[in-house]
Amino acid sequence: MGVFETRITKIFGIKYPIMQGGMGAGYVSTAELVAAVGNAGGLGFMSAIQWEHNIKGLEDNIKKAKDLTDKPYGINVTLFEEMPKEFFYKVVDLIAKYQVPAVETSARKPDPWMKLLKQAGAKVIHKVARVRDGVTAERLGADALCIIGSEEGGHPGAERNPTIVVGPLLVDLVKIPVSIGGGFCDGRGLVAALALGGEAITMGTRFVASKECTVHENYKQAIVNMQYNETDYILMSIGDPVRCIRGPMSQAVLKLEFKEDKTELIKLLSKLKEQNDTGNMASNTGKLEEGMVPAGVVGGRIHEIKTCKQIVDDIMTEADVILEKLSKRKYWKA
Numbered sequence: 001m002g003v004f005e006t007r008i009t010k011i012f013g014i015k016y017p018i019m020q021g022g023m024g025a026g027y028v029s030t031a032e033l034v035a036a037v038g039n040a041g042g043l044g045f046m047s048a049i050q051w052e053h054n055i056k057g058l059e060d061n062i063k064k065a066k067d068l069t070d071k072p073y074g075i076n077v078t079l080f081e082e083m084p085k086e087f088f089y090k091v092v093d094l095i096a097k098y099q100v101p102a103v104e105t106s107a108r109k110p111d112p113w114m115k116l117l118k119q120a121g122a123k124v125i126h127k128v129a130r131v132r133d134g135v136t137a138e139r140l141g142a143d144a145l146c147i148i149g150s151e152e153g154g155h156p157g158a159e160r161n162p163t164i165v166v167g168p169l170l171v172d173l174v175k176i177p178v179s180i181g182g183g184f185c186d187g188r189g190l191v192a193a194l195a196l197g198g199e200a201i202t203m204g205t206r207f208v209a210s211k212e213c214t215v216h217e218n219y220k221q222a223i224v225n226m227q228y229n230e231t232d233y234i235l236m237s238i239g240d241p242v243r244c245i246r247g248p249m250s251q252a253v254l255k256l257e258f259k260e261d262k263t264e265l266i267k268l269l270s271k272l273k274e275q276n277d278t279g280n281m282a283s284n285t286g287k288l289e290e291g292m293v294p295a296g297v298v299g300g301r302i303h304e305i306k307t308c309k310q311i312v313d314d315i316m317t318e319a320d321v322i323l324e325k326l327s328k329r330k331y332w333k334a
């Protein structure tokens with residue numbers, strides 16, 4: 001078994017230990033991206049919540065992914081508490097109907113969903129930010145886990161811990177394999193994750209800045225242009241923080257969220273919700289100043305929009321070179 005063949009590549013039937021986590025801030029991880037990641041040898045998850053108000057959109061995307069690739073593909077089911085359970089039942093039905101091979105759950109204890117998804121025939125990886133939530137998901141029957149540090153774009157969890165600490169902590173506590181996410185974009189990251197005991201890396205931000213991602217070009221360019229210290233960690237005050245590129249909207253939220261009077265904050269959040277409900281998120285309109293655009297700290301290390309195949313190939317080539325240099329035990333410089 002080669003060093004890049006892990007229990008995760010085996011369980012999900014993929015060539016490389018590289019996963020593209022579900023991304024649901026507008027239409028971000030759609031069939032096009034997921035199929036391109038699959039064709040490149042990784043595993044991509046389209047985010048079901050993008051189609052909360054249009055379940056047919058999810059079904060169409062499943063069909064499209066099946067047309068675009070004969071490789072495994074997946075669906076992310078972000079189990080937001082505020083979303084109606086009926087929606088998640090419909091998602092499970094589609095997963096069963098199309099025999100979707102892989103599912104990434106996140107955001108909440110995956111109970112009773114884990115059982116239903118397994119009955120539907122999918123292999124399930126559950127994503128957590130807190131170590132103890134990973135242990136719970138193993139007990140509930142997950143095939144694999146993903147743990148992310150607060151570096152990640154999206155919802156990095158309220159505990160605010162770094163990837164390099166939570167990754168090995170979870171690896172040591174569970175028997176099932178763990179993918180590590182938050183801050184990865186290259187071969188150095190992949191080798192580091194393997195050294196931490198991870199059996200794959202999960203990336204989001206790197207894949208937003210890919211040719212096949214269906215977000216607006218302004219969003220991809222903003223990732224290419226940003227510095228590592230230009231994200232905001234907002235909505236900590238309501239216990240569900242989001243890491244996004246610093247801009248007028250994130251700064252406005254930050255300013256308002258610690259005020260005692262929440263009227264203005266609620267107004268702003270309703271505006272963002274309306275963008276979401278009407279399919280007009282900044283990720284797709286390109287009006288970045290009017291919305292929230294999630295991205296991780298790693299955006300500061302992404303300098304080029306590439307195809308998914310280039311992204312994956314570059315990671316694998318770089319990881320190979322690093323491992324060879326390390327095995328010779330010589331000092332090396334990347």
Ligand SMILES: Cc1cc2nc3c(=O)[nH]c(=O)nc-3n(C[C@H](O)[C@H](O)[C@H](O)COP(=O)(O)O)c2cc1C
Nearest residue numbers: 021022023024106152153154182183203204205296
């Ligand atoms: C634009 C964007 C939207 C995201 N939306 C979700 C989501 O809806 N559900 C989820 O579980 N994770 C979401 N994530 C997290 C990713 O799946 C992945 O775990 C994360 O991006 C990995 O960290 P990185 O951004 O440092 O690569 C999102 C990330 C980004 C960048």
